[in-house]
Amino acid sequence: MPKITPSSLPVSALFGLVKPSGPTSMSVINDVKILCTRSKLFLTQAQLEKAEKDVKRRKKSRDIIKIGQGGTLDPLADGVLVVGIGRGTKKLSEFLDCTKEYYTTCLLGCETDSYDSQGASVRQAPWKHVTREQVESELEKFRGSIKQTPPIFSALKMDGRPLYEYARKGIPLPRAIEPREVTVHSLELVEWKGSEHTYRWPEKQFTDEEKQAMEKALENVEPDASMKNEPEVSEEASEQAPTAFVLKMTVSGGTYVRSIVHDLAHAVGSAGHVVTLTRSRQGRFALKKEADDEKTFDCLPWDLLERAAKDAGPKDEEGWTEWERELLKRIDVVEG
Incomplete structure (x- = not known):
């Protein structure tokens, strides 16, 4: 004492x-x-x-x-x-x-407006093709000094207006969201859960009007932005829980863990969001x-x-x- x-x-x-x-x-x-x-x-x-x-x-x-x-x-x-x-x-x-340390669980096949399970489903994408080896091979892109774009559904302001307000009201962003430089000191996959878990995609769904508003907000900076679902077509996959895995990372201040999960899911040709997040050290x-x-x-x-x-x-x-x-x-x- x-x-x-x-x-x-x-x-x-x-x-x-x-x-x-x-x-x-x-x-x-x-x-x-x-x-x-x-x-x-x-x-x-x-x-x-x-x-x-x-x-x-x-x-x-x-x-x-x-x-x-x-x-x-x-x-x-x-x-x-x-x-x-x-x-x-x-x-x-x-x-x-x-420096902060986190453990986070990513659930593949669905991305949400908040990049985590408390948000609404924005888009579904295939996930059955993703392997542990594929995820591990993509992790290197997210290590070291990286540029990270904050989520559009965040409280960060652009021209005095929160980003989420542009997305919800369908107001075109005046310019691209400015990436921020952060440092990922370490990043590793520590557990591959596969389909052996109880996590499920959010029941809340973006309406067609909400998707159109978000596409409108992004039209000036991401002309090809689309909220269109591309669901898994495999009959076997439809009977399984989507793949989940756990990452451990040590990062600098200002790092968006949810953005790493979101971007990593895109890198492996899928979609994904955070279902658990634990700060293990600060x-x-x-x-x-x-x-x-x-x-x-x-x-x-x-x-x-x-x-x-x-x-x-x-x-x-x-x-x-x-x-x-x-x-x-x-x-x-x-x-x-």
Whole structure:
């Protein structure tokens, strides 16, 4: 445990938690904030008393604690979410550009507007012909310094308007989406699931009107853009789950994992989207660390925080509850 003494309390800090798939990063941070406003780790006794009174008055203690996160995860994604408390929030920018590690599952045969399973199906394409060897041979194109085009269904703005607005309203893009240079330090196929899985394409489908709007948005920059389905014709394939495989990658900040999956599926003559996404490392915070690795911090389990939110449980002889004791094993105290 770090050397935290009663005289050093309260502290500013960084720590990692394991975000579950489903909730937004902001909702997770809000839940953590409630717990932190009950802890002597982060607040003085006077602040704790004020926070308790605010709760009884149903008043939000917005300014009583400063909290933030070092890089949003989509609702679909799980894994490392770095949290900053107090002066720790000033260190969070370090984690936006740091190296990150991900595991992601690609499901072939269908691409979606969001490039993941939470979106709507835009186009179907053959997938039965794709082999493990073919995927592995294409990975080299995505390693090293690469140019990556962000998805049109993203919040990035062009001439003050979000890209997704062009796509949804059928407004032609004034110019091509500018590719960004990112670095893929490593990329490997770690599991070939084939059809042995339970993943399925999204039931939600793009309507003909939505496809036409997207084609209209792209007409100036991709004249041949088509949302036309090219479904698998094999009768055998129609009775099987489409092929899925798992990639592991280490990438620079700003990399779109969903775009790598989308572009890789195109490279093997198919379509594809992300069905699982786990951030396994962000900077010095990781889901798992080696026993002799003193520079890496592992992350606080989400189920522990969920239990504490309902009932923090008894305190030990030093006045710490279970979730606080576990946090003390993983906390990176920010001095000064």
